[in-house]
Amino acid sequence: MENTVVNIEELLTLLQSPDFYEREEAVKQLNLSDSDEAVAGLVIALEDPDLGIRELAADCLTRKKGDTVAQLLIRFLGSEDIGSRNLASEILVKIGRDAVPSLIEYLNDDDHDIRKFITDILGLIGDEKAVEPVCQRLWDENANVVCSAAEALGEIGSTAAVPHLLAAYDKIEEVRLQAVEALGKIGDPSVLNKLYEILKTDDPIIRYAGLEAIGEVGRADSIEHLVPFLGNEDRLIAEVAMMAVIKISRKTGGKVSYDLPLNNFTDFLFDGIRNRDRDITEFTLSRLRHWFGREVIQGLLNVIDYVDENDLLRITEILGEAGHQAGKLIVEKLKTASSSTKLKLLDVIRQFIDEELAEDILDLASDPDQEVRQKTAHVLGVSGNPRAIPVLKALARDPIGHVRSAAYSAMGWLCSYDEADFIFEGLDDKYPDVREAALGALIIVGGPRVVQKFYEDLDHMDIERQRLAVTALGWIGEEEVVLPLLKAINHSDPGIRRSAITSLSKIGHVPDLHPFVLALHDENTSVRKAAVSALLSLNGEAAVEEVTFLLDDEDVWVRFHTINAIGELGISRLAELIIPFLEDDLDIIKLAAVKAIAHLGSREALPVLDRLRKEKNQDLAKAAEMALSTMGGKQ
């Protein structure tokens, strides 16, 4: 014990050392003791010349809490040194509820400054135990203490303070403002009638506070008392009244049904959005569906760079709904906007772009930002304006591939048949996305000229172009592609032969099926499979006789495919062709046969299917079970 005392004394001495590290170490050591002397030492260190040591001591004291700490700190509140006083206040606030009893004890201190500081601290701590003692300070002889007491009661927020605040409002002129503010913060609706009465005062500051307080209380039925002030010639009063309406709107979940004169507050509301005031932003955006006009659209365009992604989406939706009304203003904004804003606005304008507006955005095709050029191409494509074609042709020569790709797509959307030759050049681009865009455009454009060019491309020196040609002809799908595709069935490339057969089966109306019959003998299995499907699709049951030999094809997948294709015809007479395959050596063929029989239906197959459902191969067993179930239903 004696050692500890000696140590504390030494540490207290070290606090006076000129050496920073010795003083710092002393604070750390004092923190290890819970004795009153050690606490006193830490309090002394709050006046250390070095900020680091003062902060270290403050941190230690905050953790210690307890009466001694609070009482020693309270003494600092009377200090002449503002820094020490503020630091002590900060620590007491951080100590919080544990400091409240000591603070209340000193609330009647002779020094009015200490009474004021303690009142402030109790307000910041916000413990309801302090309500009654602080209420007594409303009647303090010192006006500063009285005002602090009213403010503190607002911070604590207890309804128990309401009668005291109302009494203070009526009897002490100096505390009126703080009392009204406190009543607002407490938010007890029972004070509303008093607040409405307060609005009649001649004092603009008190009226201002009254309006704010009504907003803080947040009751929808207060709106009728606020509405007259929305037209007040004192702009500040009108805006405070509007802010009160906004707060009520938030607190009531937007349930404000009054027809408000929002046009008088356009600048106020959009300034609020620009300043990222959440309440104003939410209120304003929620009103936009019922509140349109040139000024509103202009306001939205001016704040578009100040809102988060969510609000931006809402704004762009609203602008999109405004449609043409917003179009010209957006075009104006586009002239001076940043690249990111241009992209957002192009997305908006795209929703309602027409030929007239398209003329106004042609200049954006030479924007230095590649994304803007790309989006401009898309928007011009949507516009339907053929006068955009020269601009799109220029963009199709852009050094950036994505821009060229967008330009070709857009030319397709404009169905610019006269530009088919130009679009064909895109098929030679070095980037695949540009080639694909050009291909897509040519598919939309279609027509004899495009078909002829693709027909010629079937003999192009580049095999890739030949493949693109057969794909394009298939998707164009007009009658004039049938002959080129029939020719392509004899192409040297099996991929092209297969693609031509598949496309023709989709298009239908094929005058000559002979090339398909020949393709059944193709050396390539995928071509044979395509030919089976195509023939059965185009000629139905009549083609079955021609394809049956493929049931014995050397390739298992051709056999599998042929069984499937016959099954899909769903003609029960054909089951006799398939039944033998239920007992094939290969499970995969048995499986195809089971599924085909399920489509076709056959009593003769039932015994075999019944046997197959006991197969070890679970896929086969399940398929047989399902086929029996399906056929049971059919029969």
Place this chain on the structure above:
Amino acid sequence: MDIKQRDQGSIAILDLNGRLDLSSGTMLKEHIKKLFEKNVTSIHLNLSGVDFINSSGLGSLVSIMKETRLAKGRFTLSNLANYVQEIFEITQLSHIFEIYTTEEEALASYQSVPAN
């Protein structure tokens, strides 16, 4: 191609069945032109019955979209079969049409985004 019309409020819902090509596309454009004459400019096409569409069919849809824009209306599509979906992707027309997976989703969108 068969066109059946159902009305839901101010929206004309057209059920298309069959192939959408030059002749059926022309028929569809005529049908929609008559709707415009009656000031019906909110048009939804349910394409679940369309299993084939060619270049002319696409051209008809693009033309209808442009006409609808001029009429300040809305034109939506839904229930695209795989083949139709694929050609919309290849031509990138999926970027310019309002396409919904189901008719219900498309009609719900009319609640939030009315015609221009």
